Amino acid sequence: MGGAVIGKLMRVNATLLGREVERFIGPLKGRRVDGLSRGQRLQLALATELSGEPVLIAADEPWSGLDPVAREMVLARLVGEAERGAAVLISSHDLQGLAEIAAWFLFLHRGTIRARCDRDWVRERASYEGTTADRVLLEKYKEITREGEEASCG
Secondary structure (H helix, E strand, O other): OOOOOOOOOOOOOHHHHHHHHHHHHOOOOOOOHHHOOHHHHHHHHHHHHHOOOOOEEEEEOOOOOOOHHHHHHHHHHHHHHHHHOOEEEEEOOOOOOHHHHOOEEEEEEOOEEEEEEEHHHHHHHHHHHOOOHHHHHHHHHHHHHOOOOOOOOO
């Protein structure tokens, strides 16, 4: 990221960007990007992306390296974007909490979609098995990684 605080941005509302930065990582006045923590840099990148009010957000491991409070903030912001009408695609190996925010789950293994599950199926399965939705997602992930095994949802 070099020494620039914020590089040239296209189609970004500067006022909204300032609010997003304040919201995610506090005042940055006089701070250089290379002086920010890894989590702060991730949050700055997200704030920059969201300041343009995108209709599609693709987030790859959006909470990797974040502390629990920052993770909660990022998740809440992504949920807010979905409620605003944006399509939010999250790619993650960390399944914790996803069942609470995602409507659909695609499980990939070696570049192939092995299972498609909707939120209702995950929640019903958790209720039926007396477990958590996070556990259902983890077990489905384990299932899709076993060779030769069918991995349907329902």
